[in-house]
Amino acid sequence: xxxxxxxxxxxxxxxxxxxxxxxxxxxxxxxxxxxxxxxxxxxxxxxxxxxxxxxxxxxxxxxxxxxxxxxxxxxxxxxxxxxxxxxxxxxxxxxxxxxxxxxxxxxxxxxxxxxxxxxxxxxxxxxxxxxxxxxxxxxxxxxxxxxxxxxxxxxxxxxxxxxxxxxxxxxxxxxxxxxxxxxxxxxxxxxxxxxxxxxxxxxxxxxxxxxxxxxxxxxxxxxxxxxxxxxxxxxxxxxxxxxxxxxxxxxxxxxxxxxxxxxxxxxxxxxxxxxxxxxxxxxxxxxxxxxxxxxxxxxxxxxxxxxxxxxxxxxxxxxxxxxxxxxxxxxxxxxxxxxxxxxxxxxxxxxxxxxxxx
Numbered sequence: 001x002x003x004x005x006x007x008x009x010x011x012x013x014x015x016x017x018x019x020x021x022x023x024x025x026x027x028x029x030x031x032x033x034x035x036x037x038x039x040x041x042x043x044x045x046x047x048x049x050x051x052x053x054x055x056x057x058x059x060x061x062x063x064x065x066x067x068x069x070x071x072x073x074x075x076x077x078x079x080x081x082x083x084x085x086x087x088x089x090x091x092x093x094x095x096x097x098x099x100x101x102x103x104x105x106x107x108x109x110x111x112x113x114x115x116x117x118x119x120x121x122x123x124x125x126x127x128x129x130x131x132x133x134x135x136x137x138x139x140x141x142x143x144x145x146x147x148x149x150x151x152x153x154x155x156x157x158x159x160x161x162x163x164x165x166x167x168x169x170x171x172x173x174x175x176x177x178x179x180x181x182x183x184x185x186x187x188x189x190x191x192x193x194x195x196x197x198x199x200x201x202x203x204x205x206x207x208x209x210x211x212x213x214x215x216x217x218x219x220x221x222x223x224x225x226x227x228x229x230x231x232x233x234x235x236x237x238x239x240x241x242x243x244x245x246x247x248x249x250x251x252x253x254x255x256x257x258x259x260x261x262x263x264x265x266x267x268x269x270x271x272x273x274x275x276x277x278x279x280x281x282x283x284x285x286x287x288x289x290x291x292x293x294x295x296x297x298x299x300x301x302x303x304x305x306x307x308x309x310x311x312x313x314x315x316x317x318x319x320x321x322x323x324x325x326x327x328x329x330x331x332x333x334x335x336x337x338x339x340x341x342x343x344x345x346x347x348x349x350x351x352x353x354x355x356x357x358x
Contacts, residue, residue, distance in 0.1 A: 001152060001153065001154050002148065002149070002152045002154040002156070002166065002167070002170060004152075005151070005152040005153075005154075005213065007148075007152075007170055007171065007173075007174045008174050009211065010151065010174075010208060011174065011176055011183065013207035013208060014183070014186045014187070014190065014207055014208070015176075015179060015182055015183065015186060016207065017186065017190070017207035018182055018185065018186035018189060018190075019182075021189070021193070022185070022186075022189060023048075023189065023193070025039075025048065025052070026039075026052055026055050026056055026059075027039035027055060028185075031131065031132060032132065033106065033107040033109075033128055033132035033133070034064070034065055034107065035059065036127060036128050036131045036132045037092070037107060037120075037124070037128050037132075038055065038058060038059065038092070039051070039055055040123075040124050040127045040128070041088050041089070041092055041119070041124065042054060042055055042058075042083060042088075044085070044088060044124075044141075045084070045085060046083055046084070048192065050082075050083075051083075054079075054080075054082070054083055057079065058079050061079055062076075062079070064105070065096045065099050065100060065105050065106070065107070066096075066100055066105050068092065068093055068096040069093060069096035069097045069099075069100045071093065073090075073093075073261070074336065074337070074338060075336075076089060076090075076093060077089065077261070077262060077338035078335075078336060078337070078338040080338065081338045081339065081340070081341070082341045082344070083341075084340065084341055084342075086259065086260070086261075086262060086338075086340070087119075087260075088119060091118045091119025092118075092119055094118040094119070095117040095118040095119055095120060098117055098118065099117065107128060107132070109129070109132075109133040109135065110129075111125050111126070111129045111135060111137045114128055114129060122140070122164075122168060123139050123140055123141050124139075125137070126138050126139035126140070126168075126184065127139040127184065129180075130175075130180040130181050130183070130184045131181045131184065131185060132181075134180050134181055135180060136172075136175045136176070136177045136180040137172065137175070137180070138167075138168050138171035138172055138175055138184065139184040139187075139188070140164060140167050140168050140171065141188065142158075142191070142197075143187070143188050143190070143191025143192055143195075144167070144171075144184075144187045144188060144191060145158045145163075145164065145167060145224055146158075146191050146195060146197060146223070146224050147187060147190050147191045147195045148167055148171075148187075149214075149223050149224040149225070150195060150201070150212060150214040150215075150220045150223045150224065151208050151211075151212045151213060151214060152213055152214070153213035153214045153216075153217050153219060153220075153223070154223070154224075155219070155222075155223060155224075155225045156225065157225050157226060157227050158224045158225065158226060159226050159227050160227075190206070190207075194206050199221045201220060201221075203215055203220070230303070232300065232301075232302075232303055232304055232305045233303065233304045233305070234304070234305045234306075234307060235269070235304060235305070235306055235307070236269065236270050236271050236306075236307050236308075236309075237267045237268070237269060237270075237271075237306055237307070237308045237309075238267060238268045238269075238270065238271055238272040238276075238277060238280075238308070238309050238310065238311070239265050239266075239267045239297075239308050239309070239310040239311075239343065239346050240265060240266045240267060240268070240277060240280065240281060240310070240311055240313055241265055241294065241310065241311070241312045241313065241346055241349050241350075242265075242266060242281060242284075242286065242313045242315060242318075243312070243313070243314055243315070243353055244314070244315050244316070244317055244318040244327075246329055246330055246331075246353065247318050247327055247328060247329055247330070248265075248327075248328065248330055248333060248350060248353070249265070249266055249284075249286075249318065249325050249326065249327060250263045250264065250265065250266075250325070250326045250328060250333060250337060250339070251263070251264060251265075251266055251324050251325050251326060252264075252324070252326070258301065258304070259340050259342065262338050262339065262340050263326075263333075263337045263338060263339050264339065264340070264343060265339075265343060265346055266280075266284065266325065267308075268280050271307075271309045272309075272311075274291055274293065274311065277291060277311045277313070278291055278313075281313050281315065284323070284325060285323070286315045286318070287315055287316045287317075288313050288314070288315055289314045289315060289316050290313070290314040291311050291312070291313050291314075292311065292312045292313075293309075293310075293311055294310040294311060294312050294346070294349065295310060295345060296308060296309045296310070297310070297344075297345035297346070299341075299342040299343075301342075306342060308345070308346075310345075310346055312349060330350045330353055333350060334350060
């Protein structure tokens, strides 16, 4: 159990292992507080390989905190398109404005001041403080919780805030002041490439293999413990790809709620029949010429699951009217309008339309 385990024994083998096994990642080159911040926000609930090109494009487009603070929202969301959890980047922009007004455009070298910024929690504050400034504060994410609970054979529920707080407290006491950046990154790295989730740890490669209590007791595959998640609500939707020559129809989602302020294809609740889909388009004061069934898709959010079916609808013309609908070219949609990855199965039809016309 964590309370009985001497965490000091982890430090030296961990740092030695990290020195020889750390991956080369874009945000580990030319380390600055801003680059650490952007990378850590992007990496929340997103795979490293997915993040790499997004990080590099983001840093090319918005190389400073001032650039982030002053970026127009649609452009900012377009840079984030495909990463999901769009409130992360909205919060980051709000924090950038605070940093600009209160700290001269530089993230403060102070854990508590970092923690006070919008969208920065204990983990991100610890990561910025330790990696960018060498401040010995822990950065406890899911990877770190997993390796600590396994090595100490602790079956406490890691979804409880009290458990995370206790892990942070214990690590604060042992994090080496002169190697805070390496220590935190090593813990994250160990969970990312060796002590893997889903019952797949590569124990033979682990620097703690000889004294891992979870392994010794034969319970490491059952750890960490999480309470059973609440069942997601399922919603059926019909997605309508409405086109006229090289233009399509989009609309903006409400400013609050799921995928707030992003752009989407018109959609209707339920799985419509072909005739029902035609009538739905007619209610938009458009005139369908042809309709084609396209693929079904599914997208999972944290608390809701979308089950989608779709239709491609050719209309006779798209003309400006007083309507919530946007009639725009496919090129304009692709370059300037952030469409969330929930619709990725249908955004590819925009490319298909362009290929038909070329």
